Amino acid sequence: MSSPRxxxxxxxxxxxxxVAKVSTATVSKVLNDRPDVGAEVRQRVLDTITRLGYRPNTxxxxxxxxxxxxxxxxxxxxxxxxxxxxxxxxxxAASTYDVSxxxxxxxxxxxxxxxxxxxxxxxxxxGLIIMSGNRVRPRTGPALPLPDTPxxxxxxxxxxxxxxxxxxxxxxxxxxxxxxxxxxGRRRIGFxxxxxxxxxxxxxxEGLTDAMRAAGVPLDPAFVRHAPSWAPEDGFALxxxxxxxxxxxxxxxxxxxxxxxxxxxAIHERGLSIPGDVAVVGFDDRSLAVHQRPPLTTVALxxxxxxxxAGQRLLAAIDGEAQQHELIRIECQLRVRASTVGAAAFRRx
Amino acid sequence: MSSPRxxxxxxxxxxxxxVAKVSTATVSKVLNDRPDVGAEVRQRVLDTITRLGYRPNTxxxxxxxxxxxxxxxxxxxxxxxxxxxxxxxxxxAASTYDVSxxxxxxxxxxxxxxxxxxxxxxxxxxGLIIMSGNRVRPRTGPALPLPDTPxxxxxxxxxxxxxxxxxxxxxxxxxxxxxxxxxxGRRRIGFxxxxxxxxxxxxxxEGLTDAMRAAGVPLDPAFVRHAPSWAPEDGFALxxxxxxxxxxxxxxxxxxxxxxxxxxxAIHERGLSIPGDVAVVGFDDRSLAVHQRPPLTTVALxxxxxxxxAGQRLLAAIDGEAQQHELIRIECQLRVRASTVGAAAFRRx
DNA sequence: CTGAAAGCGCTTACAG
DNA sequence: CTGAAAGCGCTTACAG
Numbered sequence: 001m002s003s004p005r006x007x008x009x010x011x012x013x014x015x016x017x018x019v020a021k022v023s024t025a026t027v028s029k030v031l032n033d034r035p036d037v038g039a040e041v042r043q044r045v046l047d048t049i050t051r052l053g054y055r056p057n058t059x060x061x062x063x064x065x066x067x068x069x070x071x072x073x074x075x076x077x078x079x080x081x082x083x084x085x086x087x088x089x090x091x092x093a094a095s096t097y098d099v100s101x102x103x104x105x106x107x108x109x110x111x112x113x114x115x116x117x118x119x120x121x122x123x124x125x126x127g128l129i130i131m132s133g134n135r136v137r138p139r140t141g142p143a144l145p146l147p148d149t150p151x152x153x154x155x156x157x158x159x160x161x162x163x164x165x166x167x168x169x170x171x172x173x174x175x176x177x178x179x180x181x182x183x184x185g186r187r188r189i190g191f192x193x194x195x196x197x198x199x200x201x202x203x204x205x206e207g208l209t210d211a212m213r214a215a216g217v218p219l220d221p222a223f224v225r226h227a228p229s230w231a232p233e234d235g236f237a238l239x240x241x242x243x244x245x246x247x248x249x250x251x252x253x254x255x256x257x258x259x260x261x262x263x264x265x266a267i268h269e270r271g272l273s274i275p276g277d278v279a280v281v282g283f284d285d286r287s288l289a290v291h292q293r294p295p296l297t298t299v300a301l302x303x304x305x306x307x308x309x310a311g312q313r314l315l316a317a318i319d320g321e322a323q324q325h326e327l328i329r330i331e332c333q334l335r336v337r338a339s340t341v342g343a344a345a346f347r348r349x
Numbered sequence: 350m351s352s353p354r355x356x357x358x359x360x361x362x363x364x365x366x367x368v369a370k371v372s373t374a375t376v377s378k379v380l381n382d383r384p385d386v387g388a389e390v391r392q393r394v395l396d397t398i399t400r401l402g403y404r405p406n407t408x409x410x411x412x413x414x415x416x417x418x419x420x421x422x423x424x425x426x427x428x429x430x431x432x433x434x435x436x437x438x439x440x441x442a443a444s445t446y447d448v449s450x451x452x453x454x455x456x457x458x459x460x461x462x463x464x465x466x467x468x469x470x471x472x473x474x475x476g477l478i479i480m481s482g483n484r485v486r487p488r489t490g491p492a493l494p495l496p497d498t499p500x501x502x503x504x505x506x507x508x509x510x511x512x513x514x515x516x517x518x519x520x521x522x523x524x525x526x527x528x529x530x531x532x533x534g535r536r537r538i539g540f541x542x543x544x545x546x547x548x549x550x551x552x553x554x555e556g557l558t559d560a561m562r563a564a565g566v567p568l569d570p571a572f573v574r575h576a577p578s579w580a581p582e583d584g585f586a587l588x589x590x591x592x593x594x595x596x597x598x599x600x601x602x603x604x605x606x607x608x609x610x611x612x613x614x615a616i617h618e619r620g621l622s623i624p625g626d627v628a629v630v631g632f633d634d635r636s637l638a639v640h641q642r643p644p645l646t647t648v649a650l651x652x653x654x655x656x657x658x659a660g661q662r663l664l665a666a667i668d669g670e671a672q673q674h675e676l677i678r679i680e681c682q683l684r685v686r687a688s689t690v691g692a693a694a695f696r697r698x
Numbered sequence: 699c700t701g702a703a704a705g706c707g708c709t710t711a712c713a714g
Numbered sequence: 715c716t717g718a719a720a721g722c723g724c725t726t727a728c729a730g
Contacts, residue, residue, distance in 0.1 A: 010707095012706095012707055012708085013707065013708060014707080014708095022716075022717080023716065023717040023718075024707085024708075024709090024717090025709075025710080025716075025717060025718080025719095026715090026716060026717070027708095028708070028709055028710090029709095029715095029716090031708095032709085036715060036716085037715070037716085038715055038716085041715080041716080055467070055470065055471050056471060056707085056708075057412075057471065057473065057706090057707055057708065058468075058471045058472045058473065058708095059408055059411045059412045059417060059472065059473045059706090059707080059708090060412050060706070060707035060708040060709090060722090061707080061708055061709075062408045062708090062722095063406075063408045063409050063412050063706090063707080063708070063709095063721095063722050063723065063724085064707080064708050064709045064710075064721075064722050065708080065709060065710085065722085066709095066722075068408060070451075070472075073452075078433055078436060078437045078440060079433040079434060079437055080433075083433055084427055084428040084429075084432055084433055085428060087427060087452070088427045088428055088454060091427060091452055091453075091454050092454075095453075095454070095465075098468065100451050100453075100468060100469070100472060101451065101452050102419075102449050102450065102451055102452070103422075103436070103440055103450050103451070103452045104440075104444075104449075105437060105440050105441075105444070116444075118404070119407075119447065119449060120449070121404065122404050122405060122406065122407045123407045123408065123419075123449060124406065124407065124408045231640055232640045233640065233642075236642075258640070261640075265642070288637065291580055291581045291582065291607070291610075293582075293585075293614070359723095361722095361723060361724085362723065362724060363723080363724095371700075371701080372700065372701040372702075373701090373723085373724075373725090374700075374701060374702080374703095374725075374726085375699090375700060375701075376724095377724070377725055377726090378699095378700090378725095380724095381725085385699060385700085386699070386700085387699055387700085390699080390700080405723085405724075406722085406723055406724065407724095408722090408723080408724090409706090409722070409723035409724040409725090410723080410724055410725075411706095411724090412706050412707065412708085412722090412723080412724070412725095413705075413706045413723080413724050413725045413726075414706085414724080414725055414726085415706075415725095
């Protein structure tokens with residue numbers, strides 16, 4: 001039974017059929033769990049399969065059946081700050097259904113996107129997830145028309161296309177943060193938002209505003225600022241400015257963990273305690289949040305779940321479910337840590 | 350010419366052949382850039398292809414030709430700290446050769462790895478990149494034997510297998526850091542290493558030790574410490590302890606940017622200047638490095654290049670190049686920033 | 699240089 | 715319930 005090392009003649013469905021004394025059609029039916037196979041024959045085929053170590057060739061199956069069990073993630077940024085977690089969700093969903101996922105990185109370049117799309121379509125992918133790895137914004141359709149291939153948008157959204165877009169509920173996340181600060185007794189809440197050109201900043205501001213209004217707590221316009229960038233440096237500068245006011249805020253809500261990192265430093269530098277003098281809440285729940293001094297209370301983006309939902313929606317569409325234009329907002333979660341409910345005050349030594 | 354929306358009968362090679370009045374064999378030759386086709390016929394085929402908007406079916410090609418133009422990345426951690434950059438390198442290399450890349454996440458579970466491997470082999474992938482997203486260590490072979498499918502290890506390494514492993518040159522990276530600190534005149538250099546159970550910490554310690562010895566600068570054992578974890582908190586604690594010494598270090602080299610972040614905080618808290626009193630160097634060059642106060646000099650891991658090399662090596666093996674057991678170390682790069690050559694001292698206000 | 703024929707390994711109607 | 719036949723869309727020897 002020794003076989004030439006690499007030529008180890010693959011065992012095919014024909015081999016199984018001939019050994020089990022059935023037709024390949026029958027083997028195929030057994031493999032695909034079709035009901036119309038006798039119990040005895042089924043068992044014989046199954047036994048033969050394991051005895052021969054037969055494995056179906058997905059490529060052949062794909063050619064004949066016209067579905068490949070493959071989806072693709074097409075992203076504009078493979079190194080985006082949220083890319084991994086989103087991808088993991090998609091991969092989890094796909095894996096559950098024995099679907100494989102292809103990866104394509106367009107770098108946000110339409111020409112590259114077109115190339116990838118072409119290759120992916122040539123490869124007969126069953127569907128596509130078009131994903132931004134870092135920034136929610138509207139986008140036009142795919143760089144190539146996809147008349148026969150379902151797709152969904154993830155962490156970005158289409159404007160006219162009849163497909164779902166999976167997004168975080170940024171507004172709701174900000175509401176959570178605001179309600180938490182109000183609940184722990186803060187009344188002078190500052191907001192360090194991200195650059196106004198980023199769409200999420202509008203949603204987060206809206207959530208904060210609505211929650212404050214609902215609670216009857218006024219929001220001082222002087223304490224509501226857009227940072228020029230998302231960098232900690234800007235969080236530092238804006239927090240420092242707020243702290244210099246005659247009546248400084250007793251809480252600062254930042255639209256990102258990075259901004260919050262800067263805010264924490266500014267508060268420390270002034271010798272104020274956290275959360276005693278100033279409570280701080282971030283947004284995103286990146287891994288650095290938990291390592292801040294004190295650990296940062298923050299609003300967690302539901303990235304994994306978003307990826308899962310995107311995957312499930314796509315799979316459903318592949319199975320024939322009708323798609324329509326809709327924005328699916330996934331709830332954020334508040335992660336309460338010491339920067340708002342600190343064990344004792346966290347004052348600089 | 351209106352076509353029923355979804356049934357838009359695909360144009361196949363047969364259509365092209367019949368319109369161009371040639372055989373499908375000839376179309377295939379043109380498509381695959383075979384030399385044995387007349388110039389005139391070639392042109393006619395090409396014209397027909399664009400006129401009909403023909404696109405080859407990769408699945409059919411794969412079935413017949415026995416190579417699918419697909420590789421897979423199998424990782425134990427899709428959210429590993431270095432996963433994205435490594436993947437981007439692989440994707441870049443693959444894309445260049447018109448090869449697609451599949452993504453598979455085993456979560457480090459052998460059973461899951463086996464499942465993925467099985468699915469990937471059924472799918473007839475041409476090759477595999479087996480990658481760790483966060484930690485260099487030796488590993489046994491794939492959870493399933495791969496007699497006919499080439500693979501390479503990335504950011505981890507095999508022990509016996511006749512395949513290459515792509516790794517960073519951690520030792521060399523530490524040499525760069527040490528030489529830099531010595532060059533700017535530091536003589537009492539502290540080293541905050543990562544947990545001893547992490548293999549890279551041995552390499553980085555060796556690099557530091559060798560460089561110091563070569564320069565004739567003594568290394569005080571009291572200033573060489575393994576942190577219990579990679580977290581900033583531990584960097585803080587160890588730096589703080591070193592600074593409390595009668596003769597504190599004038600430079601601290603940290604085996605990760607996270608540790609360095611903690612060290613920076615400890616130095617600030619003591620009211621010392623950076624780099625005036627103490628210079629700091631990190632390792633990894635994560636995005637947070639540049640946002641430290643002051644921006645952190647650090648040793649950049651060559652992740653993108655590692656991914657590229659892994660991809661290229663794999664593609665070469667797929668093309669038939671012989672593989673052997675080898676550890677391929679890619680050079681790190683020193684990124685000099687203000688924490689060692691700061692514009693003026695960076696003293697706390 | 700060109701084409702007729704076979705075949706990659708499956709699944710799909712369809713007949714019995 | 716089972717099988718013979720056709721065919722998915724290509725590429726590969728091979729003959730001319």
